[in-house]
Amino acid sequence: MPEDTLFEFERDMATSEVAQYLRTVADHLESGDQFTLESGTESVTLTPPGRVEFEVEVERETSKSGDAEIELEFEMEWDENGADTGELSIE
Numbered sequence: 001m002p003e004d005t006l007f008e009f010e011r012d013m014a015t016s017e018v019a020q021y022l023r024t025v026a027d028h029l030e031s032g033d034q035f036t037l038e039s040g041t042e043s044v045t046l047t048p049p050g051r052v053e054f055e056v057e058v059e060r061e062t063s064k065s066g067d068a069e070i071e072l073e074f075e076m077e078w079d080e081n082g083a084d085t086g087e088l089s090i091e
Contacts, residue, residue: 007037007044022074053077 028035034047055075062068 007039007042009037009039009042048076049078051078 025035029048032050034045036043036045053076055073055077057071057073057075059071059073060068061071
């Protein structure tokens with residue numbers, strides 16, 4: 001299935017700033033409210049259903065010089081038509 005990037009944002013930030021963004025998203029998820037991501041002229045409004053597929057992934061990328069970088073990703077996925085995706089489990 002082809003992917004279509006609807007919104008993308010990347011910037012160096014303090015971890016406290018990242019935590020505030022995550023708290024805001026978490027508050028909207030908990031209340032069931034839609035939320036809008038905005039950066040410059042780009043924006044996307046999301047209305048996640050009551051259940052989503054949730055993935056946490058940690059990767060280590062090592063350069064040829066031996067320097068390593070850790071990447072932590074949180075991903076939520078749901079059917080665009082609003083259908084629930086089933087059970088949520090974190091192992």
